[in-house]
Amino acid sequence: MSEEKENIQFELTDELIEQVEQLIETKNDKELQQLLKGFHYADIAEILDEVNLEEAMYVIKLLDSETTSDVLMELDEDNREKVLKNLSAKEIAEEIEELDTDDAADIIAELPEERQQEVISQILDEEHKAEITELLAYDEDTAGGLMAKELVKVFETWTVAGCLRRIRGQAKDVRRVHSIYVVNKQNKLIGRLSLKDLIVAKSDQKIADIYIKSVDYVKVDEDVEEVARVMQKYDLEAIPVVDEDMVLLGRITIDDIVDVIRDEADKDYQMAAGISRDVEADDSIWKLTIARLPWLLIGMFGGLGAASIIEHFNQSMGSFIVLLSFVPLIQATAGNVGVQSSAIVVQGLANDSVDGNILKRLFKEFILGLVNGFAIALIGLGITHFVFGTPYIVSITIAIALVAVIIMAALIGTFIPIFLDKRGIDPAVATGPFITTSNDVFGILTYFLIAKLILGF
């Protein structure tokens, strides 16, 4: 490897892709290997995500097995699925042998069920096979589904010198040694050590005398979001996973948690925007439609509900037909306030900065709605009367309706996420179109009811 190989300088250009495609077409294996050797596997995966399946398969067959397995892990999920379809069970098993147990289990879990057993039976390393089979049994949303079996573990009875000797063996299988976990005879987690501690200690000391008894851990059935919260809060880079009896089962590293955090944030963002499935910009039209249409339908039914409210009041409105012109104003305001309120509550619930006290929270939103409402209403009053020339009484009606609608929207936007959270439903589903739609309908209803009351039609 040359000194020039600095990953951050990698840039995926059209020229580079063309160059790769050219080398594949002319079957110039030597130069292609030379070129790809200079790239990180994550970069090679980016290139393969851009070329067609046939070309990707060509490159995958060309690369050595260790690189291929890492590249496979980094491929876009859809592309990985296609590539795996084109590999035999034996070929997949060979890739699996090169991977850490957590990645290996993830790949196998993505396969169709009938292929899973076929691939597992082809894994030659019996220990690896047993560990992967164990991991496949855990729910993917739990600590067990995220952990790897690779870790460095020492018994409290060992000496520092013996420990270092044995760690040299264990560490070969572990990409990065974060912590050394100390266990007792029953394999139960009793503490931890860092490599640093071990280096600083005298070689004839017993592990029992130098290990740190305070150790964070998670139970194997803990929810991944909770694991992410704990690792973030305590700035942990790895955490051991234990069963009910404190027996050490595996460890979770922070890079997997980074992915969990990113996925969670993406999901919440998409839900707030009214997209119901995990989709990406380059997914198929069909997949995007399935993800987007449900919310549009909910919005449509809201719009039709609003239409029937307007139809109802329209019959008796008479000369106050001008009220209809300001329906979009009411609707937009109700929608915006609702989304703002719910977003703050949803984030607060996620960060634990909103406690369960609904009444306190609603009161605060009430005051906030009152303040925002008066500001908006005053400006609205001035503009409708002086710019649009609506009669004073109509402008006042609109202003009062704005205050009422803003307060109502703030309360609905706050109440729904807290209510859902208490029921154990992810409050993020409540933001976006769902709250916008209910606020549209209730906002317009409130508007006409207030107008009827003041104007007496």
Next chain:
Amino acid sequence: MSEEKENIQFELTDELIEQVEQLIETKNDKELQQLLKGFHYADIAEILDEVNLEEAMYVIKLLDSETTSDVLMELDEDNREKVLKNLSAKEIAEEIEELDTDDAADIIAELPEERQQEVISQILDEEHKAEITELLAYDEDTAGGLMAKELVKVFETWTVAGCLRRIRGQAKDVRRVHSIYVVNKQNKLIGRLSLKDLIVAKSDQKIADIYIKSVDYVKVDEDVEEVARVMQKYDLEAIPVVDEDMVLLGRITIDDIVDVIRDEADKDYQMAAGISRDVEADDSIWKLTIARLPWLLIGMFGGLGAASIIEHFNQSMGSFIVLLSFVPLIQATAGNVGVQSSAIVVQGLANDSVDGNILKRLFKEFILGLVNGFAIALIGLGITHFVFGTPYIVSITIAIALVAVIIMAALIGTFIPIFLDKRGIDPAVATGPFITTSNDVFGILTYFLIAKLILGF
């Protein structure tokens, strides 16, 4: 420390807070110290975030300086500001001495400018002082603003044995040893080593013979979001920071990156929800109003724009007044589609999965709008005609308008973020109320124009 001290089991209960408050009131220092000793500093910070300032100050003065400095770092920003106001420059300097350089610089940067110099001048450790002063000079959104000076560095000329001896000294200042950075005589980064490599090597080997030449790094003026992207892509747990001449300046660890990712996600989510500043659910009414009112005003002007469009068409509409009832339907649909389209593009831009090809992207959204539009229009046609009893020609008008509005909203929602991104503006500002508002206005205008064309009023 007892074996029972497991952080994950910490729970912030009302009883616990009451107990702490009780111990403070009765000045039962011994029991209070005993109680808090069992908690992680991040847990103590959570407790102090819940009690009043006077009580928090009492606890802070009681704890030893090392714990206090860690607790300070974990406090809610507003509370930390209040606590720091109540400490003398000398007291703050004492806390700073206990902190890593990156945290120390962050705390000082939060102080009012006149106090910053005062605190710095009170730091006794001259090296620490110089390093903090250096860090304060970097922009907080760059690698320099995020890095710490603490790292383990070895010269290529050292032997493994000499290296281990010296690392024992350096490692004392470093909480976690991720990588050992190898530099040449000019202090330029030339490679890396892991502790594992060092342990596995023979003690008389030269570093020059065993170090890994391939090393990732970032330039000191690199944007933090780019640093986060690189560390995620390559699964790095620490990355060295260098200047233009490759001189090693510091290192960034993954736990700081986790905070960057979380902050970015929170910011994007809030922007999509129309909240213009970084606020939290427990901020003051005033701060929340300032964050929320601007978007409500933009929404209001959109609503007023829609009102003038309706007023305009209303005059000639005659018997087609029923069209007004379906304005909320048009508006809600345009808003929802716009938010969906922009959210997907914004995320795609953030993940680099949307390349700069605007036309290709717009074409895809056009097709998507056509598919979604026809589905919504067909259902809309049926319901308006058969349920609402609107005349056939009006229902057809609404259906055609729905298709047109959905396509238009999808195109606007896609175009604006890509356009802003090309101009170097964060595309996340485009989602939420901004796009909703422009889609409201253009959607209603499109609706009436199509109606005028078909119905000929």
